[in-house]
Amino acid sequence: MDIVEDRAATARAIFAGLCASLVGIGLARFAYTPLIPPMIEAHWFVASDVVYLGAANLVGYLVGALLGRPLSRRYGARSALRAMMVLTSLAFFACAFPLSVGWFFVWRLLSGVSGGVIMVLAASSVLPHVPAARKGMASGAIFLGIGVGIAMSGTLVPLLLDVGMRATWLGLGVLSLLLTIASWACWPHAVHTHPPVGQAAVTMEAGARSELMLLYVQYALMAVGLVPLMMFLVDYVARGLGWGSHEAALFWIVYGVGAMIGPMAYGWMSDRLGASATSHLMTWLQIGAVVLMMFSTHHLVLMLATLVIGSYPPGVPPITLARLHRILPGDAHGQNIVWSKATTVFALTQALAGYGYSYLFAQSGGDHRILMGVGAAALAMIILSDVARKVLAKPLRASL
Template identity: 60%
Template sequence: MSNSMSRAVTGRPAVVWPHIFAGFCASLISIGLARFAYTPLLPVLIQAHWFSASDVVYLGAANLAGYLVGALLGRPLAARVSNVTTLRAMKVLVTLAFLACAFPVSTNWFFVWRLLSGVAGGAIMVLVAATVLPHVPGDRKGLASGAVFLGLGLGIAASGTVVPLLLRFGLRETWIGLAALSAILTAASWYGWPRQTAPVAQQAATTPSSASNAPINILYVQYALMAAGLVPAMVFLVDFVARGLGAGASLGSLFWILYGVGAIFGPPLYGVCADRLGARSALRLLLSAQAITVAALAGASNHLLIGALTVIIGSFPPGIVPLVLARVRETVPGSAARQNVIWSRATTVFAASQALSGYAYSAIYNGSGGNHRLLFVMGAVATALAVLVDICIPLLLRKQANAGSVNTP
């Protein structure tokens, strides 16, 4: 443990670190593995004739649709049975979904279980920060959120390393192995959650109605565009390398490992940028870099160049989570209850955009004859728009305000 991390929990190591570990395992299981392990399996599912190419793409989008449902249901469910009970149940649900996917009874069967794994991911994303961070010292909340959401990055990396190893035993055995790993992490973190958490219903009731002001609405739009921007690489990168470039599934899995390397560094790197530059400036800088990188991927054919771009792109999905959380705290300082509600709404907006984008990209992919590069261009445009929204809308609002003051007698 580093000195900085040790100081983060000075005086409370036995209390805080189990909570952070429980949150880390939740993000690792429900999103890091449940969503991202599917990507390196996509070409294998097609080659093994479990499903057709078009079915596999839509089944991948089912997880994104479930994520939206989970984001909507997470807080109401927690209000009835508590945050901790909901979080535990969602981790169990992910484990069952992995096991069920080992048996491709039908396309509908597989769709339902992929959907349910997404529900668990959405509910956990809404609840995990609100459950863990109130028990972390105030000056270390950013560090703790980075540690919790590091599970996303490690899950991506694990999906690129563990999945190919499991595939040596067979496709069914791979799903069973993921279920076993999920069960172990669920059991290891079962008692790590805080014993008491603030009631969700009370938090919502104390939130002022002014939460949806202009800066927050801009953030919602930005987060929706970020979701649309990350889907093409997240879903289609391995298939692009394996089948689009004709490199094969093994090399495709290697590129997914590179994606995972970037994902590991994403949360701490983006957190440092937020601390040094401020969340808003960091968002503008990192979104601009991401848009340029994805646009470069759309035109790249050299494997070394694609590998370097992949590392940068991989940092984005897990990195933006603590960064947007920091932006919420920066925009609405000093009110944890209000921040929790805004974060819940932002997660729902993100999930809705991601689900719609997933199905839209799937339709475009099938309609264009499997044109991966077109999807990457669209992702780059969406990410660039997220930057422009934050620059242009405040300027327009200021011009309107100035015009109104001039016309006022």
Template identity: 65%
Template sequence: MNTATLSAEESNTRASIRAIVAGLCASLVGIGLARFAYTPLIPSLIGAHWFSVSDVIYLGAANLMGYLAGALLGRPLARRISARTILRGMMLLASLAFFACAFPLSVSWFFVWRFLSGLAGGSIMVLVASTVLPHVPLNRRGLAGGAIFLGVGLGVAASGTLVPLLMQLGLQATWLGLGVLSLALALLSWKYWPVTPPTGTPARTAGTTHLAPDTALGLKILFMQYALMAVALVPMMVFLVDYVARGLGWGTHTAAVFWIIYGLGAIAGPMVYGALADRIGPALTSHLALWLQAAAMGVMILSQQHIVLMLAVFVVGTFPPGIVPITLGRLHQMLHNDAAAQNAAWSRATTVFALFQALAGYGYSWLFARSGGDYHLLLLIGAGALLLALLGDGVKKVFGGKAAPATL
């Protein structure tokens, strides 16, 4: 191998690493911080009399609504401009939202900025993988996908560690500090995005990719499974701190420790699942992850031992960011060598996920109130959603090849 070849390989490797770093920064800002940093701030928002309890819940939903809007708009915007420009812009928008939230001018003002932060996160989720992964060698895409969405886990961990530290300076200073961090990450990644993103104007319009019957059925089942995963992850994502503090009666300090453990799981999840998908395939990895999550939720229902619950919470924490590289890998496996179809399918999967996550958030909150605060009921529903998702693999084996052709 000559020097020129080695130099080209080194250059490509560096470009891949830079693109992955940009993706990690984007998921950290748009999803990790913009969504999860709000959870530990809720008591302070109420205690400082910025908003009432009902307003805080309403404002929390604004981010999920914005996420759904971003999932729907991200890809069309990228066609008109470019994925690179949209990703840069959305990171700046998320940063600006943090600065704006430092000034509680009104509920409407706060709602708009929480909605816009969610819109940034949804757009980033739709675009970041399809912009970065084509610049990564095929046999490393599972691990690379995990590295990109490691940012989500880092955001969860930061919400349990960085936010309490910033809160020592005050609530307003915390919002400003999160804005400074997000802006720094946006500027760090500014030049790292690939110059020619594959999500630009497609060679053909959406809806013209003809799918074989087996592939069409497989995609429908995958979308259904991804929706059920969204339903399953909401209980612990929303109610974990409250469950430990009030449900188990262990207090807020212990609850904060459990949230940090959840965050550590979220850091490990994308990399572990992504690397495993490279070795044994994304489909088998998905199957194992679903069983593992169902078992962990079962443990949380049956046990009240500190160490046992800590291990279960760590496993549950791997799931929200970990299922992203797995699902991406399954889509790429089904639609191999068709970037346009992969991007369209991922956009649809993200939209389905966002919709069911938002619906589940409202549904679990309603059920929690009506059941008198029955945390175990929520866990049972989450575990049931995982078991239903597992049935999807059996459905494909029974009906594979019998479905009608479809377009994407």
């Protein structure tokens, strides 16, 4: 009976994590993308303001990544996560009333803050309650919410838009509130962690420092690599390839399907192949898919490439978490600190990359392939950094 109860409690905790990532990131960030043209057409805001308001969520995400641990220490992770889901729901309701650009910016910023806090705290609150052999799959299930949100942005949002712009924002608010209520009692109680003490902890930290630095660098490069097609896929298909907005919407749905498959697939692979091997394979798949997007015009090939590319944004966090747990085994306190730092690095790099790609896009006269090339180069640097680490490690081992 205890085993059954433990499994049920674990399942409830994972469900809560999935709901949080769906509300705070999947819907709060990605549901905004298909709303951009209708908001302009409905004269809610001019085009330049809509782009500016979209960036508010990324800025808020960075702020949230920095606030996650302080909020957890002061109020507890359960209370902080519940509050962030409520805040996201309120932001959706507030955005149904475009009183001014400033009003809208504040609520988009706050929805980004919620997403950043959720990214830092959700997995670290749930995974301590999951058996070690299932952490990869559990982590994938938590971040599956991001993929579901991306898929909904291509399916549910267009259906809501048929009713009206205000009804769309209100509908997203109702959905977020229902998910918040459904997960309210499912959050597990915090597992109290304490900083390790003594010489053994110092030795472990020194031995892991280089691997952690590599993890930070590679996580940042992953952010640079995923941004181009996350931002410009729809525009590339519609205008770059000249296939029109209907075909572009279809590609975004395929991207969303990939986003739903990625977290669970990569999490499953991580449990069986190991986090490092899965990360390596995932990066090679992404490079191949981006190259196909750059040079192929075959419809089916581009669909398959889009499916693989869509798996990457929500697939990166669970793999990075699995690598982190391997570097700092059994040190929950250290894992939480490093995950918070890694999320901050990712958020900052993603925001800077977004602005950088936008500038490069404008300066290149709207050349999507240049952006994809930069993204592929960032991904290739991940592979090269792994090779460099192995080469540098050989002389070190030989000298020991």
